[in-house]
Amino acid sequence: MDIKERLQDVFRDVFDDEEIVISEETTAADIDGWDSLTHIQLVVAVQNEFGVKFSMVETSSMKNVGDFIRLIESRV
Amino acid sequence: MIELSTKSLFFVLLLLLAPFVLRYRWKGRKTVFLILNIAVISLAAGSLMQLAITAVWILIPFLFVRFVKKQQKLQPVLIIWLIASFVYLAGYGFLFSVLHLDLILPFKILGLSYFLFREIDYVLQMPYLKEQGYACDLTDYLNYVLSFYTLLAGPILRYKAFADDFHKDEDQKGYIPIAKQELFTLINRVVNGYFKVYVISAILDHYARYWFDGLKSHSSMLHAIVAFCIFAFFNCWFIYFNFSGYCDIVIGAAGLAGLEIHENFNRPYLSCNVIEFWNRHHITLSEWIRDYIFMPSYKLLLSGPLAKAAVAAQAIALFFTFFVAGIWHGTTIDYVMYGFFQGLGIVVSLLYREKRKKLLGKQKNKAYENNRAVIWITRIMTWSYISLTFSFTGYPVMPLFLR
Amino acid sequence: MNERFEAKDILKILWIGLKTAIVIYAVFQVSNLTILYQGF
Numbered sequence: 149m150d151i152k153e154r155l156q157d158v159f160r161d162v163f164d165d166e167e168i169v170i171s172e173e174t175t176a177a178d179i180d181g182w183d184s185l186t187h188i189q190l191v192v193a194v195q196n197e198f199g200v201k202f203s204m205v206e207t208s209s210m211k212n213v214g215d216f217i218r219l220i221e222s223r224v
Numbered sequence: 225m226i227e228l229s230t231k232s233l234f235f236v237l238l239l240l241l242a243p244f245v246l247r248y249r250w251k252g253r254k255t256v257f258l259i260l261n262i263a264v265i266s267l268a269a270g271s272l273m274q275l276a277i278t279a280v281w282i283l284i285p286f287l288f289v290r291f292v293k294k295q296q297k298l299q300p301v302l303i304i305w306l307i308a309s310f311v312y313l314a315g316y317g318f319l320f321s322v323l324h325l326d327l328i329l330p331f332k333i334l335g336l337s338y339f340l341f342r343e344i345d346y347v348l349q350m351p352y353l354k355e356q357g358y359a360c361d362l363t364d365y366l367n368y369v370l371s372f373y374t375l376l377a378g379p380i381l382r383y384k385a386f387a388d389d390f391h392k393d394e395d396q397k398g399y400i401p402i403a404k405q406e407l408f409t410l411i412n413r414v415v416n417g418y419f420k421v422y423v424i425s426a427i428l429d430h431y432a433r434y435w436f437d438g439l440k441s442h443s444s445m446l447h448a449i450v451a452f453c454i455f456a457f458f459n460c461w462f463i464y465f466n467f468s469g470y471c472d473i474v475i476g477a478a479g480l481a482g483l484e485i486h487e488n489f490n491r492p493y494l495s496c497n498v499i500e501f502w503n504r505h506h507i508t509l510s511e512w513i514r515d516y517i518f519m520p521s522y523k524l525l526l527s528g529p530l531a532k533a534a535v536a537a538q539a540i541a542l543f544f545t546f547f548v549a550g551i552w553h554g555t556t557i558d559y560v561m562y563g564f565f566q567g568l569g570i571v572v573s574l575l576y577r578e579k580r581k582k583l584l585g586k587q588k589n590k591a592y593e594n595n596r597a598v599i600w601i602t603r604i605m606t607w608s609y610i611s612l613t614f615s616f617t618g619y620p621v622m623p624l625f626l627r
Numbered sequence: 628m629n630e631r632f633e634a635k636d637i638l639k640i641l642w643i644g645l646k647t648a649i650v651i652y653a654v655f656q657v658s659n660l661t662i663l664y665q666g667f
Contacts, residue, residue, distance in 0.1 A: 185522075
């Protein structure tokens with residue numbers, strides 16, 4: 149499974165919605181329930197799934213799915 | 225040396241003349257702004273020693289970012305030092321007495337609490353901004369920290385936003401024009417701001433003090449409670465007009481100079497819960513504490529001990545965040561209570577919202593939140609709570625209760 | 628700013644001027660207003 153597919157599973161799990169489909173441009177505006185609180189849950193879930201750690205500043209800089217993918221790729 | 229405030233003639237003249245200076249694009253523009261900023265802070269300083277201490281305290285974070293090699297590792301050390309030195313410079317009296325220290329400085333540094341926020345933002349963001357091509361430039365840094373527009377009481381600007389905004393249109397030469405409509409709007413905003421502060425909030429302040437002073441001699445408990453509520457009413461509206469008026473002045477004045485400052489208020493007393501209130505009142509503070517206190521603590525809790533209890537982690541992180549924010553507002557025990565009550569209000573709002581979402585489900589919950597009666601009742605409840613807790617800011621309420 | 632000034636602009640200026648006058652008067656009346664917002 150590539151990064152985007154695994155990331156999509158994480159999104160589906162955190163937001164409890166099997167219908168979610170993500171693309172590089174997907175932002176908080178596109179997903180119901182993605183606010184600053186769930187953003188952290190998302191980041192932590194991504195950390196756990198990919199075995200990486202993000203700093204505070206990186207966490208708040210991740211604005212869309214593309215940002216997530218790029219940061220994951222730079223770590224893995 | 226001089227008492228600096230929005231009514232100081234010096235400050236008013238500065239606001240009037242700065243647009244002519246800052247709207248003109250040339251390579252010396254940022255230096256001119258720096259000269260103005262240094263002039264303001266020098267004039268406001270009470271003594272040479274105060275100025276020297278302020279200068280050193282402001283320069284240290286820049287020197288760290290500019291010259292220190294292993295930044296990621298040493299950042300926490302600098303941040304802790306910044307906070308500790310801030311606590312000392314600000315004079316947190318009750319901490320000193322707990323530690324039996326008698327080292328309080330004989331002066332208060334104007335704008336110190338806002339310097340702290342800007343310095344922390346700079347230190348934490350610059351490593352990433354450097355990668356994006358931002359220069360670690362002393363003039364830019366000093367202009368950001370000292371900007372006379374946000375010196376007195378914010379709003380709290382982020383370095384990236386400041387740098388992008390200050391350096392925009394630099395490819396152009398000469399004066400950047402302003403449309404007539406915008407000119408009128410901004411001047412109106414500044415004048416309205418002054419009106420809010422020196423007319424409206426002055427009247428409200430007068431009545432708030434009158435009712436607070438009357439609390440000392442009350443004939444009965446009921447009388448005291450009613451008087452307290454009246455005091456709280458005048459006080460909370462005083463706070464709104466005083467602070468949002470100031471923001472109108474500086475945001476409008478900066479706009480005339482071609483600089484954009486983030487909004488700080490959005491009809492706060494229309495909030496339906498305490499969480500919403502903090503998204504409408506002192507917005508730039510809420511955003512800063514969300515990014516630099518809430519998110520790290522929430523993330524820490526969620527990654528470790530409370531991995532399976534997201535709501536509990538949120539509640540603890542939120543309480544901690546607002547407690548700290550409350551204490552930042554002031555150095556006495558009243559502000560500790562203020563922080564406690566803000567934290568409490570936030571947590572109660574959060575838990576109630578989560579419980580309701582679980583019980584009602586998505587559809588019914590949305591209907592409930594959009595119900596007119598619910599909206600007005602929750603607005604009144606929220607405003608009441610906020611106005612009562614606001615009484616801890618600026619008035620020695622604790623001594624009153626302890627008697 | 629190259630636009631011309633019209634009649635209604637004069638009214639706007641007068642209104643702003645009136646508010647300014649009230650503010651200046653108030654500033655001289657009020658000597659000890661709690662300036663709440665100043666970060667110490």
